[in-house]
Every structure is written in C-alpha cells, then in structure tokens.
Amino acid sequence: xxxxxxxxxxxxxxxxxxxxxxxxxxxxxxxxxxxxxxxxxxxxxxxxxxxxxxxxxxxxxxxxxxxxxxxxxxxxxxxxxxxxxxxxxxxxxxx
Amino acid sequence: xxxxxxxxxxxxxxxxxxxxxxxxxxxxxxxxxxxxxxxxxxxxxxxxxxxxxxxxxxxxxxxxxxxxxxxxxxxxxxxxxxxxxxxxxxxxxxxxxxxxxxxxxxxxxxxxxxxxxxxxxxxxxxxxxxxxxxxxxxxxxxxxxxxxxxxxxxxxxxxxxxxxxxxxxxxxxxxxxxxxxxxxxxxxxxxxxxxxxxxxxxxxxxxxxxxxxxxxxxxxxxxxxxxxxxxxxxxxxxxxxxxxxxxxxxxxxxxxxxxxxxxxxxxxxxxxxxxxxxxxxxxxxxxxxxxxxxxxxxxxxxxxxxxxxxxxxxxxxxxxxxxxxxxxxxxxxxxxxxxxxxxxxxxxxxxxxxxxxxxxxxxxxxxxxxxxxxxxxxxxxxxxxxx
Numbered sequence: 001x002x003x004x005x006x007x008x009x010x011x012x013x014x015x016x017x018x019x020x021x022x023x024x025x026x027x028x029x030x031x032x033x034x035x036x037x038x039x040x041x042x043x044x045x046x047x048x049x050x051x052x053x054x055x056x057x058x059x060x061x062x063x064x065x066x067x068x069x070x071x072x073x074x075x076x077x078x079x080x081x082x083x084x085x086x087x088x089x090x091x092x093x094x095x
Numbered sequence: 096x097x098x099x100x101x102x103x104x105x106x107x108x109x110x111x112x113x114x115x116x117x118x119x120x121x122x123x124x125x126x127x128x129x130x131x132x133x134x135x136x137x138x139x140x141x142x143x144x145x146x147x148x149x150x151x152x153x154x155x156x157x158x159x160x161x162x163x164x165x166x167x168x169x170x171x172x173x174x175x176x177x178x179x180x181x182x183x184x185x186x187x188x189x190x191x192x193x194x195x196x197x198x199x200x201x202x203x204x205x206x207x208x209x210x211x212x213x214x215x216x217x218x219x220x221x222x223x224x225x226x227x228x229x230x231x232x233x234x235x236x237x238x239x240x241x242x243x244x245x246x247x248x249x250x251x252x253x254x255x256x257x258x259x260x261x262x263x264x265x266x267x268x269x270x271x272x273x274x275x276x277x278x279x280x281x282x283x284x285x286x287x288x289x290x291x292x293x294x295x296x297x298x299x300x301x302x303x304x305x306x307x308x309x310x311x312x313x314x315x316x317x318x319x320x321x322x323x324x325x326x327x328x329x330x331x332x333x334x335x336x337x338x339x340x341x342x343x344x345x346x347x348x349x350x351x352x353x354x355x356x357x358x359x360x361x362x363x364x365x366x367x368x369x370x371x372x373x374x375x376x377x378x379x380x381x382x383x384x385x386x387x388x389x390x391x392x393x394x395x396x397x398x399x400x401x402x403x404x405x406x407x408x409x410x411x412x413x414x415x416x417x418x419x420x421x422x423x424x425x426x427x428x429x430x431x432x433x434x435x436x437x438x439x440x441x442x443x444x445x446x447x448x449x450x451x452x453x454x455x456x457x458x459x460x461x462x463x464x465x466x467x468x469x470x471x472x473x474x475x476x477x478x479x480x481x482x
Contacts, residue, residue: 004314004315005315005318006318007317007318007319007321007322007325008322008325010315010318010319010322012196012257012295012322013194013195013196013257013307013308014308014309014311014315014319015294015295015296015305015306015307015309016305016306016309017296017303017305018304018305021306
C-alpha cells in the first residue's frame with residue numbers, strides 16, 4: 001500500500017494522471033475460489049478474454065497466456081462461458 | 096480611472112451586459128423567474144453579435160450546471176444563471192462543480208423556495224447551497240450586481256481558488272428594478288478579466304488523458320474536503336485583491352464587507368442584499384436624531400469575513416442580524432455566522448428574520464428593529480411581541 005498523501009499534497013480537484021493512478025489489487029475481493037485453466041482442454045477461442053469484466057485474462061498475442069489473479073474478482077463468468085469446460089473454479093491455493 | 100456615463104438598467108440587464116462584455120465561451124442555461132431577464136437580455140446581445148458565446152439551451156438546471164462543469168474543465172470560460180427551484184434542482188451538481196473545482200460564474204436572482212410556491216425575493220435559495228463550497232457574493236443594487244459580475248471570473252479562475260462564484264441579487268427588487276448603472280467600456284472589461292486560464296489537465300486533451308471527479312474512499316474523501324475548504328479560505332484574500340484592482344479601474348470599492356457609519360456606532364445592524372440600501376437611509380435618519388447606529392453590509396457570504404467582522408464590530412454594545420432566510424428549529428444562517436464570529440465578545444446579539452417570499456421591509460420596521468421594538472419574525476401578521 002503506497003503512503004497516503006497529506007491534504008496539501010493532493011492534486012487540485014483530485015485530477016488523476018495515468019501515471020499517478022493507484023492500482024488497488026482487486027483480486028483480494030475474491031471470496032468463492034478462483035478460476036483455473038486446464039490448458040490441455042483449452043481451444044483458445046478467447047471467449048473468457050472477451051467476457052472477463054476485469055480484463056484479467058492475459059494474452060500472448062492472440063493466445064491464452066494465463067489469468068492475472070491480482071485483478072480476477074472470482075466472478076466465474078469465464079467458467080460459465082467456456083464452451084469446452086476447460087475452466088473450473090477451485091479453492092484458493094492458500095486456503 | 097475610467098468614468099462612464101450611467102445607463103438606466105435593471106439589475107438583470109446590468110449583469111447580462113457584464114456577461115456580454117466578459118464574453119464567456121459557453122453559457123448553458125435554463126430560464127426561471129426572476130433570473131430569466133438575465134439570460135433573455137444576454138441571448139439578445141449574443142444573437143445581435145455583441146458577444147461570441149455558445150448558449151446551450153439545456154433541459155433543466157441540473158443539466159445547466161452539468162454542462163457548465165464540462166465546459167469549464169475542458170477549457171472554456173463558462174457562466175450560467177438561475178433562481179430558487181432552479182438552484183434547488185441544480186444543488187446536487189453545484190456541490191460537484193465546487194469539488195471538481197470548476198472556475199465558472201453564476202448569476203443568481205434570489206427567490207424564495209417552495210412551498211408555498213412563490214416567485215419573489217428571499218435568500219433561501221442561496222442558503223440552500225451555503226455549504227456546497229462555492230463563493231457567494233451578494234449585491235445591494237444593480238450597480239453592485241454589475242461590478243461583482245465583472246469581478247467574478249477573476250476570483251473564480253484565480254489559481255488559489257478555482258471554484259464557482261455565485262453573484263446573487265435580490266429577485267425583482269434588483270433584477271427587475273431600473274437604476275442608473277455605470278458600465279465599463281467593453282475593452283476595459285476584457286482587459287480586466289483577461290483570457291481564460293485553461294485547467295492544468297483539460298478534459299478534452301486526448302494527448303494527456305486524466306481522470307476528473309474520481310471516487311474517493313474513506314482514506315481520501317476527508318483530505319479532498321479539507322483542500323476544498325482551504326480554497327474557499329484563500330478566496331478571502333483573492334476577493335480583496337480583485338476588489339482593489341477593480342477599484343483602481345472604477346473608483347468603486349466592493350470588498351467583502353462595507354461599513355456604513357460604523358465609527359462610533361453602539362448598535363450595529365448586519366444585513367445582505369438590497370435591504371442594506373434601505374438600512375442606510377434609516378441609519379442616516381437615526382443619526383440625525385443623535386442615535387449611534389450603523390450598518391455592516393456583507394457582500395461576501397462565502398467565504399464569510401469572520402475576522403474582519405470581529406475587528407470592525409467586536410466591541411459594540413449591540414449587534415442585530417437581519418436574515419432573509421430562516422432555518423426552522425435553529426439559528427438563521429447569517430445570525431449563526433455572526434454569533435460564531437463574535438463568540439466570546441461582549442456584544443449582545445439579536446436575530447431577526449424578515450422579507451420571506453418578497454414581504455417588504457419598510458424603513459419604519461427597521462427603526463423598530465434598531466429600537467428593540469420588533470418581533471423576531473419582522474412583518475408577520477400576528478407576530479407582536481418584541482424579541
């Protein structure tokens with residue numbers, strides 16, 4: 001967590017330039033497990049990438065390359081839309 | 096000093112002419128009595144080519160202020176105008192304009208809030224946005240409304256301030272009454288207000304995108320509100336500085352307060368708006384009778400000139416506050432300010448509410464107020480007991 005600013009250090013009106021934007025890791029909001037990809041079943045249709053409301057599906061070019069758990073909120077939409085059931089919800093690794 | 100011949104103008108027309116001379120880039124506005132003559136006159140001037148302004152005919156006052164925020168933050172000098180229910184509908188967005196630090200100006204024709212529905216003057220509409228974080232200046236007459244409107248962009252756009260500035264004039268009493276008004280020459284107003292200071296990160300600068308009006312959680316909301324309070328506190332010095340500049344140009348002094356025959360006054364009346372003019376006449380008459388009375392007129396209600404007030408009337412025997420707005424079940428807004436400003440000093444304080452919904456306040460009533468013979472609600476039928 002970055003150091004919180006004093007009131008006199010704030011930009012006027014709180015206008016935020018991209019470089020100054022705080023990036024809270026919303027992955028911490030997950031409460032019901034995380035989606036896990038079975039790469040042997042994935043057909044790389046990218047529906048999960050298309051549907052993910054948090055842009056947490058990471059691509060390498062046009063190929064599925066992983067899930068960014070720092071930003072995945074665990075909504076399970078990707079699991080729902082996966083046409084080959086390659087994605088499944090699993091308990092968090094740390095319990 | 097630039098002395099112009101007076102013209103016969105209503106307060107509404109005077110402010111419309113000031114706006115024309117300021118020549119805002121954008122004016123989003125919705126009509127409402129008694130503000131309508133302001134935008135009607137201004138629209139005629141623009142239609143006749145006297146100013147190049149984009150007038151946006153929005154569908155409500157809520158939209159007017161929303162559009163005004165966007166325009167001001169995109170880099171356009173922006174003004175609007177409203178009254179009463181319009182200001183009430185706009186109130187939500189007035190808070191946001193202040194928080195987003197939109198340096199726009201707004202002419203207000205003060206009118207009672209419903210209900211019962213009424214179109215005449217009191218200050219309940221302005222007091223509704225008292226805590227929104229905007230600068231609020233009150234005019235005594237058409238000349239002052241013109242002067243304050245010309246001063247307003249410089250105050251709003253000052254880098255220490257960056258806040259909306261409301262120039263309030265009493266509905267009908269000022270907006271619709273014709274008086275001699277000395278206007279400045281167009282080029283003098285344009286030189287006085289200068290060019291609009293574009294925000295550091297204008298909204299439409301696609302090469303430098305930025306987030307305006309971000310969400311603030313409990314970890315930052317309070318700090319933003321504190322910064323906003325500091326901007327209003329800084330506005331006090333800015334109002335004084337701009338008033339001095341304006342006085343150099345015109346000889347007319349429009350500081351946060353005006354002292355009228357205060358020097359040895361034992362009994363001091365405090366008031367806002369057109370009533371101050373009537374009070375001055377009564378003070379003159381009572382002075383002729385040997386009574387030590389005076390007036391402290393407040394032009395700047397926000398920021399409130401508490402320290403100036405404490406210095407100028409702190410030692411007086413009696414301070415009487417006239418409010419043209421009520422706060423049912425509590426202290427009326429101006430009385431509350433004065434009580435806080437003078438806390439710990441020895442003056443006795445008296446509060447009166449007058450003039451709600453356009454009820455006239457006659458000189459005889461002001462004499463009774465000075466003499467302690469008026470009830471708390473002045474001029475209400477059935478209200479007989481002195482305070």
